[in-house]
Amino acid sequence: MKKPTIYDVAKAAGVSIATVSRVLNDDPAVKPQTRDSVLATITAIGYRPNLSARSTGSGRSRWVALLYQNPVIHYIHPIQQGAVERCRQDGHLLSVHACQHTGDALVDEVLGIVDQLQPRGLVLTLPLSISPALCEALRARDTPFVRIAPQGLDDPSARVYFDENTAAAAMTRQLLAAGHRRIGFLAGLPEGHPQPDERRAGHLRALAEAGIRPNAGLLACGSFHFEESIEPLRTMLGRRQRPTAVFCANDDMAAAALQVAAELGLRVPQDLSVAGFDDSYVARIVTPRLTTVRQPLHEMGWEAVDLILRGQAQPVMGQQRILPWQMVAGQSTADAPQDTR
Secondary structure, three states: OOOOOHHHHHHHHOOOHHHHHHHHOOOOOOOHHHHHHHHHHHHHHOOOOOOHHHEOOOOOEOEEEEEEOOOOHHHHHHHHHHHHHHHHHOOOEEEEEEOOOOHHHHHHHHHHHHHHHOOOEEEEOOOHHHOHHHHHHHHHOOOOEEEEOOOOOOOOOEEEEEOHHHHHHHHHHHHHHOOOOOEEEEEOOOOOOOOOOHHHHHHHHHHHHOOOOOOHHHEEEOOOOHHHHHHHHHHHHOOOOOOOEEEEOOHHHHHHHHHHHHHOOOOOOOOOEEEOOEOOHHHHHOOOOOEEEEOOHHHHHHHHHHHHHOOOOOOOOOOEEEEOOEEEOOOOOOOOOHHHO
């Protein structure tokens, strides 16, 4: 009996071959109903992916694996696109995996991917890239890997990052230059989190430089999620002496600030300036368009794969590349109201 092919899957599921490939690569951009339909078809006809493209003529693997545990599409998708583009330049293939476990089970899951795929190297995105146990396990296997991770983490492996601390300080300075003195900050990480919060640190550094002591009532955490930001923002913006500006550690939380401002009858930016971080698609679709910091996600994916293909992703003393960030001017920030200066 003839073995089912990817063409058979595409025909039976009523989708393109490219869509089947994206499902097999666990592309987060695929609609859930499409993913479920393709996976059901794969199971029904007994299709098994062909990994014969595993090696080049030199015997080296043609696969690079990108691993993620953060399902936010506007984080992982640009990284994936950059990684795919760099792979194509050298005739390599990108295999994308959504890791499901934590702790020892996570390490076993990743090592299972390494054993099955035997990739040329791994690209680890947050939060996988800050797991000491995972990094140590990959070093023990002598598996090349590159971490897409913030600065402030002491690990000798290859890393691609940008200076989040300086970028956040620059945004705070911009708000200070506009006359704002009561600036709220909505962090993505709770205080005391084991991962260094460079965005919070940069904000506080800029305040200190301006001689402004941080006000606990103007600091909160939204865990990088829209829904979890609503209540902290209601509390912050409902204060008798509310902030005249709010700087949020990502664009999803800044979008939540726009919603809460509307609930409270505050005009943005006339009554309240709102700034974000990342320059995700959210920053471009909300009204007003967010003032934000552009995180070079696409470039980080490209550079991470480049390190692997150039043989510079050694588990110990791998190279590090720091990428530029960019301030993006929107319409969500303005000078502080005259009566608050």
